[in-house]
Every structure is written in C-alpha cells, then in structure tokens.
Amino acid sequence: MKQQVKTKGIVLREVKTGESDRILTILTPDSGMISAAAKGAQRLKSKLFAATGLFCYSEFLLFPSKNLYIVDEATPIEVFFDLRSSVEGMSLAVYLSELMGTLAPEGEEAVPQLRLLLNSLALICRGRNLYQIKVVCELRALSQAGYMPDLVACESCGSYEGDAFYFDVAGGGLLCAECAARGGWQPNLSAAQLAAMRHILYSSDEKAFGFTLSDEAMRRLSALTTAYVVRQLDHRFRSLDFLQTVLP
Numbered sequence: 489m490k491q492q493v494k495t496k497g498i499v500l501r502e503v504k505t506g507e508s509d510r511i512l513t514i515l516t517p518d519s520g521m522i523s524a525a526a527k528g529a530q531r532l533k534s535k536l537f538a539a540t541g542l543f544c545y546s547e548f549l550l551f552p553s554k555n556l557y558i559v560d561e562a563t564p565i566e567v568f569f570d571l572r573s574s575v576e577g578m579s580l581a582v583y584l585s586e587l588m589g590t591l592a593p594e595g596e597e598a599v600p601q602l603r604l605l606l607n608s609l610a611l612i613c614r615g616r617n618l619y620q621i622k623v624v625c626e627l628r629a630l631s632q633a634g635y636m637p638d639l640v641a642c643e644s645c646g647s648y649e650g651d652a653f654y655f656d657v658a659g660g661g662l663l664c665a666e667c668a669a670r671g672g673w674q675p676n677l678s679a680a681q682l683a684a685m686r687h688i689l690y691s692s693d694e695k696a697f698g699f700t701l702s703d704e705a706m707r708r709l710s711a712l713t714t715a716y717v718v719r720q721l722d723h724r725f726r727s728l729d730f731l732q733t734v735l736p
C-alpha cells in the first residue's frame with residue numbers, strides 16, 4: 489500500500505464534480521502544484537467542506553492514487569475569510585492565484601511561491617493597498633519563475649540614476665531617458681517607481697511589501713507590471729480581464 493502524505497497547502501482552484509465532490513489544485517511547499525480529489529466535500533456536513541474551499545490554507549492528509557491524490561483528511565489553518573469582504577480584494581486574490589498556478593512548479597519545492605501568495609492574501613485581508621500587493625506579487629512571482637527583469641542600470645550607457653527611465657516589457661531591461669529618446673521611446677518609469685521595483689526584486693520576503701509610492705504612481709506601476717506579465721507569459725488571464733474592470 490502506498491504511503492499517506494501529510495502536507496500543508498493552499499487551494500488555488502476547486503472544480504465541482506459529480507454530485508458532491510471537488511477536484512482541487514493545491515500549492516504545497518514540497519511538491520509545488522498538485523491535484524487532489526476531495527470526495528463528498530461539497531456537502532455542508534462533510535468534514536472536508538471547510539478545509540477544501542477556495543483559498544483555504546490547510547493541513548492535508550493525502551493518499552496517492554493513479555493521476556491525483558485523494559484527500560483523506562483536511563484541517564484548516566487559515567481560511568482568509570476577509571477576502572470576501574470586497575469585490576476588488578476577491579478579484580485580486582483570484583488573479584494572483586491563477587498567476588501563481590501558472591508559474592509555480594509541479595512536483596518540485598515551491599516554498600517561496602507559497603510564502604508570497606500567503607503574504608499577499610493576508611495583506612488583502614488587512615485592507616492594504618491592492619495595487620501595491622498586485623505589483624509585488626506579479627514581479628516576485630515572475631522572478632521566481634525565471635523572468636527576472638534587469639533593473640540595475642541603463643542597458644545602453646550603464647547609467648543607474650536619473651529622473652526617468654524606460655522599462656522594456658518585451659526585453660525586461662532598462663533604458664535611461666536619453667538612450668530611450670534615441671530609440672523613439674517615451675520614459676514610463678519615474679525614479680521613485682524604479683526604486684520601488686528594485687526594492688521589490690532585491691529585498692527579502694518580509695520586506696518586499698515595505699515601500700511607499702503615491703496612489704497615482706502605484707496605479708501606473710501596476711499597469712506596467714501587468715503589461716510585463718502579459719508580454720512575458722504571452723497569455724491573457726481571464727481573471728485579469730475581470731480584475732481590470734474593478735481595479736482599473
């Protein structure tokens with residue numbers, strides 16, 4: 489008989505199937521993304537009901553089966569109930585989990601990805617600036633997946649300070665205002681926004697969210713990092729289309 493597996497994990501997706509079952513996509517620290525069937529979990533009386541819902545961070549006891557795991561037991565650790573308190577917050581959570589579900593590995597360790605998502609959801613629940621949470625999660629999730637932009641200095645002349653820069657969402661590099669002008673590009677990053685992006689990429693998990701920008705600068709940076717996501721992954725997320733209607 490195969491060994492049971494005990495793991496923590498967050499439910500990124502739940503698909504209702506049959507009369508009362510759920511197929512879950514779970515992000516786990518040691519095995520990345522896994523699929524698991526939770527039998528009877530849609531029944532309110534089921535002991536799996538509370539711990540296998542969307543965005544539940546739970547301790548799971550799993551049986552390995554043919555193509556997926558079977559959830560034997562699940563105990564909720566954090567249910568992020570306050571995500572439901574605003575459409576904007578909930579929409580951002582759905583987008584970030586779809587993004588993470590696309591970028592996180594399968595069958596490999598995913599501790600930084602899990603920590604980033606848990607931190608992001610906790611900050612949404614605490615009512616922090618949603619644009620800021622989005623920017624940090626997008627940039628760090630892309631970097632963890634190998635799409636780290638090079639923000640050290642202008643690719644052309646090596647200058648690393650200035651009032652304005654151009655961030656190239658296709659190449660992931662930086663040009664100073666003078667070098668950008670020679671190529672016919674308008675600057676799209678202020679010095680403060682560039683400092684924020686550097687802070688996000690080069691600081692620890694705990695400190696990544698600790699920077700400030702004006703609301704308008706944060707909103708514009710959020711549009712730029714999303715453009716980077718879409719361009720790098722060559723993929724439009726359905727959840728992003730909806731998010732942009734409530735968090736333009």
Ligand SMILES: [Zn+2]
Pocket residue numbers: 642643644645646647663664665666667668
């Ligand atoms: Zn330059």
